[in-house]
Amino acid sequence: MTNAQSTPSQIKILAVDDEVDFLNTLSQRLESRDFQVATASNGEQAIKEAKTGGFDVAILDLKMPGMDGQELLKILKERHKFLEIIMLTGYPSVESAVECTKLGAFGYLEKPYDLEKLLGVLKDAYETRLKKKFPHDQKRMRELEMLASGDPMAALSAMMRLDDLEK
Amino acid sequence: MSYQWDILCEEGLQFFGKMSASIAHEIKNVLAVVNENAGLIQDYISMHERGIPIDPEQLKSVSRMITKQVRRADTIMKNMSKFAHSTDQVIKTENVNDILDVVTNLSNRLATMREITLEKIPSEGPVKIKTNPFFLENLIWLCLDFSMDAVGPERTVRLLAREIDNNARITFSQLGRLPEMPLETFPDKRVEALLSALQGDITVDTQAGTISISLPV
Numbered sequence: 001m002t003n004a005q006s007t008p009s010q011i012k013i014l015a016v017d018d019e020v021d022f023l024n025t026l027s028q029r030l031e032s033r034d035f036q037v038a039t040a041s042n043g044e045q046a047i048k049e050a051k052t053g054g055f056d057v058a059i060l061d062l063k064m065p066g067m068d069g070q071e072l073l074k075i076l077k078e079r080h081k082f083l084e085i086i087m088l089t090g091y092p093s094v095e096s097a098v099e100c101t102k103l104g105a106f107g108y109l110e111k112p113y114d115l116e117k118l119l120g121v122l123k124d125a126y127e128t129r130l131k132k133k134f135p136h137d138q139k140r141m142r143e144l145e146m147l148a149s150g151d152p153m154a155a156l157s158a159m160m161r162l163d164d165l166e167k
Numbered sequence: 168m169s170y171q172w173d174i175l176c177e178e179g180l181q182f183f184g185k186m187s188a189s190i191a192h193e194i195k196n197v198l199a200v201v202n203e204n205a206g207l208i209q210d211y212i213s214m215h216e217r218g219i220p221i222d223p224e225q226l227k228s229v230s231r232m233i234t235k236q237v238r239r240a241d242t243i244m245k246n247m248s249k250f251a252h253s254t255d256q257v258i259k260t261e262n263v264n265d266i267l268d269v270v271t272n273l274s275n276r277l278a279t280m281r282e283i284t285l286e287k288i289p290s291e292g293p294v295k296i297k298t299n300p301f302f303l304e305n306l307i308w309l310c311l312d313f314s315m316d317a318v319g320p321e322r323t324v325r326l327l328a329r330e331i332d333n334n335a336r337i338t339f340s341q342l343g344r345l346p347e348m349p350l351e352t353f354p355d356k357r358v359e360a361l362l363s364a365l366q367g368d369i370t371v372d373t374q375a376g377t378i379s380i381s382l383p384v
Contacts, residue, residue: 019199019200021200022199063192090196090198091188091192111195111196111198111199111202112203113202115206
């Protein structure tokens with residue numbers, strides 16, 4: 001059993017976007033907040049990364065050359081049932097938001113986005129992942145509910161400690 | 168108003184809308200990168216306030232990235248401006264190469280999304296014609312759109328403008344899949360309406376894998 005007081009393991013994020021400059025800066029900002037980030041600039045690369053990466057949450061750009069974000073979302077949800085996925089798009093529409101939600105997307109944000117908003121969605125996505133992964137752990141569920149209204153980064157940190165206790 | 172005029176108007180609006188939407192998407196991408204870098208500067212400031220010194224190299228890197236995006240946006244807006252101004256005059260003497268450049272630049276993002284490269288071949292000299300610039304851009308776009316569906320395995324559409332026998336000829340080549348395309352649907356009524364308005368002709372050569380537009384100089 002992991003010591004609850006030790007530094008929690010990092011939440012693993014897979015970020016996918018064909019705009020490499022955007023991807024690199026997003027990755028840098030999330031890593032400075034103690035997330036572990038892997039990047040992919042297209043769908044095929046993302047599928048390869050997801051196979052071995054053990055990611056908790058993925059952030060996908062909707063419009064990409066070749067395999068677009070929606071197609072990638074469908075494939076990732078089919079192959080990784082506990083992976084929660086947040087869609088990012090510069091061209092949001094109700095139709096695409098509904099379609100992505102039907103395909104299993106957890107969140108749908110417009111670019112340029114507000115980082116605090118993204119962190120909030122990341123927190124909620126990770127919480128959902130834990131609930132799905134450990135559905136019978138009622139004590140954990142109660143603890144998660146208490147964390148739900150907290151500051152996103154503090155809540156994430158506490159959730160990771162709970163997750164670590166399970167390992 | 169004639170049926171043909173209705174087609175030209177409807178198609179013109181759709182063409183203008185499609186290009187405008189593509190430009191908007193490109194600018195949004197630029198803003199997303201600038202936004203990220205503004206956030207990164209804020210992160211460095213927050214770290215500095217917590218006693219972590221700022222590395223000047225990191226700031227230089229952010230500055231270079233923002234400058235790069237400003238140049239990118241400037242190019243996008245210059246293309247948009249040229250496109251918008253093509254409606255200023257109904258008839259104008261233009262170099263066909265310049266019109267081809269406008270359409271190629273506007274279409275690059277759309278081509279990239281289809282994993283296709285557009286290669287404009289430089290011609291030997293200017294190819295000047297008296298034409299309706301907007302209608303010609305619209306016609307080139309429709310032919311380019313079809314060409315991208317018909318492109319061969321090299322995934323590159325080549326565009327070339329030349330003067331041949333007192334005609335300006337615009338050729339789209341490397342269309343290896345032309346024999347498999349539903350050629351009964353091309354040219355369609357939109358292309359035909361634009362050809363009629365521009366007094367032009369079109370040739371689809373499935374053997375050579377080319378589409379050519381001829382216009383009187």
